[in-house]
Structure formats: structure tokens, C-alpha cells
Amino acid sequence: MSGSIENKVVIREYNEDRDIKVVGKLERKCEIGSNKEVSIFTNMMGDPLSRIRFYPVHVMLVAELRENGELVGVVKGCIKCVGTRFGASYVRLGCILGLRVSPRHRRMGIGLELVKSVEEWLIGNGAHYTFLATEKNNVASTNLFTSKCNYVNFTSLVIFVQPASLPVKGLSQDIKIEKLQTDQAIYLYNNKFKSKDIYPTDVDAILKEKLSIGTWVSYFKEEEWISLHSNERNEDIITRTPSSWAMFSIWNSCEAYKLHIRKSHHPFKFFHATLSHARDKIFPCLKFPICHSLQKPFGFLFLFGLYGEGERLQELMKSIWSFASRLAENVKDCKVIISELGVSDPLIEHVPQESSMSFINDLWYLKKVNDIADDSEEPVVMGQVTGNVFVDPRDF
Numbered sequence: 001m002s003g004s005i006e007n008k009v010v011i012r013e014y015n016e017d018r019d020i021k022v023v024g025k026l027e028r029k030c031e032i033g034s035n036k037e038v039s040i041f042t043n044m045m046g047d048p049l050s051r052i053r054f055y056p057v058h059v060m061l062v063a064e065l066r067e068n069g070e071l072v073g074v075v076k077g078c079i080k081c082v083g084t085r086f087g088a089s090y091v092r093l094g095c096i097l098g099l100r101v102s103p104r105h106r107r108m109g110i111g112l113e114l115v116k117s118v119e120e121w122l123i124g125n126g127a128h129y130t131f132l133a134t135e136k137n138n139v140a141s142t143n144l145f146t147s148k149c150n151y152v153n154f155t156s157l158v159i160f161v162q163p164a165s166l167p168v169k170g171l172s173q174d175i176k177i178e179k180l181q182t183d184q185a186i187y188l189y190n191n192k193f194k195s196k197d198i199y200p201t202d203v204d205a206i207l208k209e210k211l212s213i214g215t216w217v218s219y220f221k222e223e224e225w226i227s228l229h230s231n232e233r234n235e236d237i238i239t240r241t242p243s244s245w246a247m248f249s250i251w252n253s254c255e256a257y258k259l260h261i262r263k264s265h266h267p268f269k270f271f272h273a274t275l276s277h278a279r280d281k282i283f284p285c286l287k288f289p290i291c292h293s294l295q296k297p298f299g300f301l302f303l304f305g306l307y308g309e310g311e312r313l314q315e316l317m318k319s320i321w322s323f324a325s326r327l328a329e330n331v332k333d334c335k336v337i338i339s340e341l342g343v344s345d346p347l348i349e350h351v352p353q354e355s356s357m358s359f360i361n362d363l364w365y366l367k368k369v370n371d372i373a374d375d376s377e378e379p380v381v382m383g384q385v386t387g388n389v390f391v392d393p394r395d396f
């Protein structure tokens with residue numbers, strides 16, 4: 001910490017009894033990004049830890065002014081285990097998320113101090129790499145992590161955003177969408193994840209979370225997928241698939257947190273800007289007017305675990321988005337369907353190109369902080385850009 005900032009700010013662990021209200025307030029007043037006409041705020045619905053609670057090893061740090069105890073910044077961190085296609089099957093990834101500094105206290109070095117402190121915590125808890133995601137246009141965050149903290153970009157992704165009120169047209173009569181049992185879904189994912197550059201080692205925990213609504217497969221009715229219904233072993237599901245099929249899961253983010261859009265002076269302008277990460281990175285691009293309903297806090301369904309095989313994926317992908325839109329109609333406060341795919345994910349070219357669909361470029365950054373014991377191969381070669389990753393709904 002530079003001398004002057006150290007004298008002004010103390011970084012300490014979040015204390016629920018003492019900080020819950022103030023942190024909620026700080027998060028609500030920290031706009032994401034820099035659009036002058038529309039500001040996006042997150043509302044953690046009274047639980048600032050909601051993004052990291054899913055991980056057993058997590059922390060939230062706050063920055064407090066020494067002079068008056070005012071809370072002016074916050075950052076969250078958690079550790080998750082991932083497998084990789086590059087060799088190591090078990091990498092401890094320290095994730096940094098939810099970094100916020102109060103607008104009045106920016107450019108004083110507080111963001112940097114929060115990042116250094118959370119990195120220290122993650123390293124102390126055994127992280128091999130530290131990681132963060134940020135929307136491409138977030139200059140402040142990109143500069144902070146690359147110039148000041150030596151992070152490198154290791155993958156680029158695209159976030160797809162579709163208003164639930166403008167569904168992708170046509171749930172084809174020729175296509176069947178069928179819900180899997182959880183053990184079938186786990187088996188299929190564990191089998192198919194091996195083709196991903198990076199994937200979670202605990203997909204069972206993701207699918208058993210209460211926000212996970214289910215996993216479905218989509219295929220053409222003309223071909224039957226008999227092994228799905230018989231009491232056969234799960235291995236038979238994989239060996240006897242239809243010629244084209246896709247699978248996906250849905251996460252109901254509406255239950256955990258909401259987004260809130262506030263407009264300044266131009267009430268019915270379209271969104272053009274892009275903002276920053278994840279929930280921090282989404283909504284600016286919605287290319288539809290800020291209607292009355294979006295001025296109240298709203299939530300979204302997150303389509304994840306998209307995987308497909310065969311020649312006719314275009315139609316199957318369309319059916320998936322359509323299905324998700326229909327599902328959204330019955331979910332309270334749900335206004336948007338979102339998904340995110342790595343740039344070299346084979347499914348990316350099959351995402352429906354509707355005019356109502358928006359795209360946001362997202363970048364993932366990484367830094368190596370510890371050696372991986374008993375593993376000769378580097379799981380992620382620094383500087384090598386990967387592009388087919390599993391996007392974990394818990395982090396979004």
C-alpha cells in the first residue's frame with residue numbers, strides 16, 4: 001500500500017452484523033460502466049454474499065476510511081476447482097468478483113488495495129491461479145488488472161442477451177425437448193466436458209443447487225432416444241444418441257439477485273453502451289426501450305452447459321432459446337434470457353441471430369500465483385488464449 005493510502009484506508013473482512021446494510025447501499029449506488037444515459041445497479045436482495053455463498057471457501061473484504069469509518073469499497077473472492085484439457089485435472093482457481101469503489105473515492109488507489117488484499121487471501125487459501133472476468137469496454141477494470149496487477153487475457157467470450165418478452169420465434173413441432181434426471185445430466189456433462197478447455201469438477205453441486213431449474217435435451221422427434229427412458233445404464237445414453245442433439249441447463253438468477261436500471265434524462269433511448277462484468281456486465285446492451293417494467297428490479301434466466309452434436313444444431317439451438325423464453329413467462333420478475341459462450345465454442349455459430357438478441361464481449365484474465373504440486377504439465381499456458389470454456393452459472 002502506498003504510504004498515503006495506507007494512512008487513509010483499512011482493508012478488513014466483511015462483518016455481517018455491522019456491514020450488511022452499508023454494503024448493500026454501496027453496491028446499489030455503484031453503477032456498472034460509464035453510460036451517461038442509463039445506469040445499471042445490482043440489488044443483492046439483502047444478501048451481499050449471494051454470489052459467493054455457493055463456494056465453501058469464500059471471502060468478502062471491505063475498505064473503510066480510517067478518519068470516519070465510512071465504508072468505501074468492497075471485493076469478493078472464492079476458490080473453485082476446475083479441470084482442464086491441457087493436462088492438470090485439478091486446478092484451484094481463485095476468483096475475484098464484485099469489485100466496487102464508491103464513486104466519490106475512486107482513483108485514490110482503493111481498488112488496487114482491495115485487489116491486492118483479496119489476492120493475498122486467495123493465495124493463502126491455496127489458489128494456483130487468480131482469475132477475473134470483465135466486460136471488454138471496462139477501461140478502469142482492464143487497466144487496473146493488466147497494468148497494475150500483471151493479469152493476462154486468456155480467453156474471450158460473448159454474452160448473449162435476449163429480452164424474454166421478445167422470444168426467439170418458433171418452437172418447432174418437429175423438435176422434442178425433454179428434461180433429464182439429475183444423474184443423467186451429471187453423467188452426460190462429465191462425459192462431454194472433456195472436450196472443454198476449462199470445466200468445473202463439481203458439476204453435480206451446480207446441478208443440485210436450488211437455483212438450477214433443470215437440464216434438458218433437444219432432438220428431432222423423427223429419431224427416438226430410447227435409452228433416455230429405459231432403465232438402462234447411463235453409459236447407454238451416450239452410446240445411442242440421435243444424429244443431432246443438444247443439451248442445456250437453466251439457472252434461475254432471479255432468486256439470488258436483481259438488476260435495476262435507472263435512466264437519467266432521456267427516458268426512452270435505446271441501450272447502446274456496454275458495461276462491466278457479469279451481472280456487472282450484462283444489461284447495457286439490451287436493444288429495446290427502457291419500458292416501465294424494467295425500471296423495477298428484474299431478474300434473468302441463465303442458459304448454461306450448452307452442448308451439441310450433429311448437423312442440425314441451428315434448429316435445435318433456436319428451440320432452446322424459445323423454450324427458455326416460455327419458461328421465463330412463469331418465473332416472477334424474469335425479463336431476460338442470458339447465455340455466454342467462449343469464442344471457439346462450436347455452438348457459438350448456431351446461436352439464433354434474432355434482431356432482438358444483443359452481444360457483449362467479455363474477457364477473462366488470469367495470473368499464476370502458485371505451482372501445482374504433482375502435476376508436470378501447465379494446465380493453462382500463460383499467454384495462450386483458449387476459447388471453449390464452461391461458463392459457471394454461480395459466477396455469472
Ligand SMILES: CC(C)(COP(=O)(O)OP(=O)(O)OC[C@H]1O[C@@H](n2cnc3c(N)ncnc32)[C@H](O)[C@@H]1OP(=O)(O)O)[C@@H](O)C(=O)NCCC(=O)NCCS
Binds near residue numbers: 109144
Ligand atoms: C474499477 C474500480 C473498482 C477501480 O477502483 P479505483 O479505486 O478507482 O481504482 P484505483 O484508484 O486503485 O486505480 C488503480 C489503477 O486502475 C486504473 N484505473 C482506475 N480507474 C480508471 C479509469 N477510470 N480509467 C482508466 N484507468 C483507471 C489505473 O491504472 C489506476 O492507476 P493510476 O490511478 O495510477 O492510473 C472502480 O472504477 C469501480 O468501482 N467501478 C465500477 C464497478 C466496476 O466496474 N468494477 C469492476 C468489475 S471487474
